Amino acid sequence: MPLKIYKLDASPPARAVMMLAEFLKLKHEAVDVNLMTGDHLTPEYLKKNPQHTVPLLEDGDFYVADSHAINTYLASKYGGAQSAQLYPTDLQVRATIDSRLYFDISAIAGNSGAIVSALLRGDITSPTKEQTDKLNSAYEILDKFLQKTKFVAADHLTVADISLAASVSSASLLVPIDEKYSKLTAWFNTIQQEDWYKKANVPGLEGYKAFVQSKLK
């Protein structure tokens, strides 16, 4: 049975999974879930994912939600020789990668998701000072990580870079990255040259950008 990835191109975490799938050239079926029309709230989808989120991975009779959990699973199970680079078994390297993934959830994806939700509800028409400060301090921390290693968790690309590529590219449309974060700017420039980024992130990011710009004043 082929792997199925339930996704929405505009969704940053869904793009993180699509980028890893592209990086690994994983054979899979992509299933679009339209959050605007409530595809994620149908009884069939809720049975597969009670969290009613995209992305969701289906591997036979196994389901796993959350892009970070999906990507560590995919890298470990289907990464082949690339597993050793993307999600090494060395416990300390792996703990650093996990730490960056949790940092992504709370500091980048979490804070930008809160801005997008507030824009959607019509509570704000641009990020508040507090929301801007939170993303800027997350950028500052990322810059510090990148002062120590070439990529966010090691001197080579890992799944943490792929998750953060999706989140940072989206967050930077809400709160641009100040050039004083020179290591972060350089890392993001490097990532933007990658084929898997261009193919699996850029088109969905354009949709996200159009949506955000339609709400920002």
Ligand SMILES: N[C@@H](CCC(=O)N[C@@H](CS)C(=O)NCC(=O)O)C(=O)O
């Ligand atoms: N931490 C999760 C976040 C998933 C998430 O919140 N996805 C949003 C789209 S960006 C969603 O599906 N929202 C619909 C809902 O929560 O009902 C991940 O990384 O996959």
